[in-house]
Each structure stands twice: as structure tokens, then as C-alpha cells.
Amino acid sequence: MQSRFCCPRCGEALTPWVRRLELAEAVNLHDSHTWVLPSGWFVRRDSGLLPAPHLSERPANYPWVFAPMSKWWLGVHSDPRRTVGCCGLASYGPELPNLVCACGQEVGLGYRDCLGPYWYSLHESVVHEQEVDPDPPRGIAERLARLRERVAGPIARMGYDPGGRHASHQHDPPSWDATLRLAEVTLDCGGGVDEPALVIESQQLPAGAQLVVPLPWCQLVRLAALGEQPWAETESPLTWKHERRGGPRVCVSRRKRRVLLTAWGPGSASWAVTIAVRAWADAWARLAG
Ligand SMILES: [Zn+2]
Ligand SMILES: [Zn+2]
Structure with missing residues (x-):
């Protein structure tokens, strides 16, 4: 029903x-x-x-x-x-x-x-x-089993800092243009169920660089196994934070054909990128398998 x-x-x-x-x-x-x-x-x-x-x-x-x-x-x-x-x-x-x-x-x-x-x-x-x-929805149990296998792998490399830290979801549309724009991305995950992270690779990142985005396991389950829409609107972005592990606060919102992904903290570390909506959605669909 x-x-x-x-x-x-x-x-x-x-x-x-x-x-x-x-x-x-x-x-x-x-x-x-x-x-x-x-x-x-x-x-x-x-x-x-x-x-x-x-x-x-x-x-x-x-x-x-x-x-x-x-x-x-x-x-x-x-x-x-x-x-x-x-x-x-x-x-x-x-x-x-x-x-x-x-x-x-x-x-x-x-x-x-x-x-x-x-x-x-x-x-x-x-x-x-x-x-x-x-x-x-069909195949949730199978996707969950595959995701569990996939997340068990280690994350090999340190995350890259692409800058763009002043980008704002609600208040300042031009700030989106000051971020690195990713036209295509591939997603992977690793780090284990207790400390998972999303790994974003893109041709628009320097050779060998990848973005590493910690997230709670429940959030990975929603996006990859349940197929939750991987963004929300700018007034109330999709947001997550792995509090017990001191992860960054991550927000994802959409404006027209781009999504803005921001990662704030811990401490003063923060960065942002914009990603083509289609590329972001397709990458999640591929990760979900
Ligand atoms: Zn009414
Ligand atoms: Zn508050």
C-alpha cells in the first residue's frame, strides 16, 4: 500500500x-x-x-x-x-x-x-x-546485502580539499559558481558499517584525488538501498552528520540542474563542490546496483 x-x-x-x-x-x-x-x-x-x-x-x-x-x-x-x-x-x-x-x-x-x-x-x-x-519497491534486501559487502572495504586514500568553502545553500546563489564543478562522478563506499564514508571520484578532480564524505550507515542505506532522492531543495537541504564519529555536517541541495554538496567541519575544515544533477543521480543508481 x-x-x-x-x-x-x-x-x-x-x-x-x-x-x-x-x-x-x-x-x-x-x-x-x-x-x-x-x-x-x-x-x-x-x-x-x-x-x-x-x-x-x-x-x-x-x-x-x-x-x-x-x-x-x-x-x-x-x-x-x-x-x-x-x-x-x-x-x-x-x-x-x-x-x-x-x-x-x-x-x-x-x-x-x-x-x-x-x-x-x-x-x-x-x-x-x-x-x-x-x-x-523490489530488491531492497538484495541491495542492502550488496551494500554491506561493499562498505566493508577499506578507504585507501585521504580526501582531497577542493575549496569552495563559502558556498551557501539558501542565501547566495552566485557562491555556487565559486565552487569546483563536477560534470561526472562515480561513487563508492567503504570504511565499515560503523564508520562509513562515501568516496567521490571525478575527471574534474586532480589525478589520484578523491572526495571522502563520512555519513551515518542509515544515510547510506536510504540513498543506496531505498533509493532516496540524493538531494533536497535549497530551503531545507538533505543533510546528515555522523555525530558519534565527529563527522562533518554534510548538506546537499538542488538548484536547477546542479546540486551543491557542502561538508562543514570537524573544526575549521570545510569544502564544497557542485555536481551536475543527472551525474549525481546516475552515480547513486550505479552504486545501488
Ligand atoms: Zn488546507
Ligand atoms: Zn541550532
Whole structure:
């Protein structure tokens, strides 16, 4: 089955068609600056997939949990007292919903601030539509098994620093032009399940150089085994951080035909590149096999 969720007042869709997630390895309960779930999937709050206390304490009348969505689906409330955090969208509890339908109806809670994973949730009053999935995902277990084998390999070389550190997702489109542009890329992964990293090779990098991008295993599972879209929109980029391993905060957003990939930290280390959208999508499809 697939589901979508609609406004209880005007009936407009608040989400695209999404699938109920059953793969615990794709859930992120701990890492800050990382989505709780892959986009395109949802879970019920009382599902066994969300056992951590800070997630299960989420109010019972907001039972549907998602990855952050773009403003095309859900708008952010106009009252800053409900939304302003220290670096992103904050949530001040069930009495002060901060996500709204285009018609103005208050329908959800969203969180994209510092502590813990990023999530959106929808109120119990939203209309839950279901229909038979016309194209159910196949081969997830096989892709996961291949990915597990592949990630077990070592990462041989140090990562290259391509510069471009001042590039900005939201505020400064010209800053994208100051980054190294990759017209084609190939992806590999390694480092083991506990400390995985993505390895990006490209003809546009100096000979022998490669970009090394640490990521949590759940994120690799989403992108390679579940086929999550490997970017989001600039207002709320796809983002991840392997907190326990002190990895960089990585953000990927799309503008027209390019994606911007930024890696910030640890410490003052940071860099950015832009990649042709098609090349980035194809490279993920090849990695997923
Ligand atoms: Zn509405
Ligand atoms: Zn913050």
C-alpha cells in the first residue's frame, strides 16, 4: 500500500504518496542534523521503529512522522514565536503547531534545529488516504546485502580539499559558481558499517584525488538501498552528520540542474563542490546496483 495525507479543512495533499517504512536500519534516532527517516517514507509514532525516549515523547496527537518536506507541501507558520530556533526550525510543542497547509490550517509540527534528528509530524486530524502501491519497491534486501559487502572495504586514500568553502545553500546563489564543478562522478563506499564514508571520484578532480564524505550507515542505506532522492531543495537541504564519529555536517541541495554538496567541519575544515544533477543521480543508481 501507499499513503498520502491531506488537509482536514481544504482537502489538499500535504504529502506526496509515501510508503510505510519497515527497515529499522534506515531510521536515525540519534544524530543531529540528520533526517529521522528517508524522504518518501513515513512511520506511525507508536511504531517499534521509534523506540528512543525523545522521539516517543512526541505528542500522541501527532501520530504521523516524516522526513522534513519542502514548502511545496507544508508551509512554515508565519508566527516566529513558533518557529525560530538557534539555527533552524524549532518546535515549541503540540499547543503551538508550526506547520500549516496552504489554506492556513495548522496541521503539523516540524523540527530542524540543533539537537537530535530532523523530523516533521502531522496531527491526527489529517486525512489518511491509502491505495495499492502501483510500483512497490523490489530488491531492497538484495541491495542492502550488496551494500554491506561493499562498505566493508577499506578507504585507501585521504580526501582531497577542493575549496569552495563559502558556498551557501539558501542565501547566495552566485557562491555556487565559486565552487569546483563536477560534470561526472562515480561513487563508492567503504570504511565499515560503523564508520562509513562515501568516496567521490571525478575527471574534474586532480589525478589520484578523491572526495571522502563520512555519513551515518542509515544515510547510506536510504540513498543506496531505498533509493532516496540524493538531494533536497535549497530551503531545507538533505543533510546528515555522523555525530558519534565527529563527522562533518554534510548538506546537499538542488538548484536547477546542479546540486551543491557542502561538508562543514570537524573544526575549521570545510569544502564544497557542485555536481551536475543527472551525474549525481546516475552515480547513486550505479552504486545501488
Ligand atoms: Zn488546507
Ligand atoms: Zn541550532
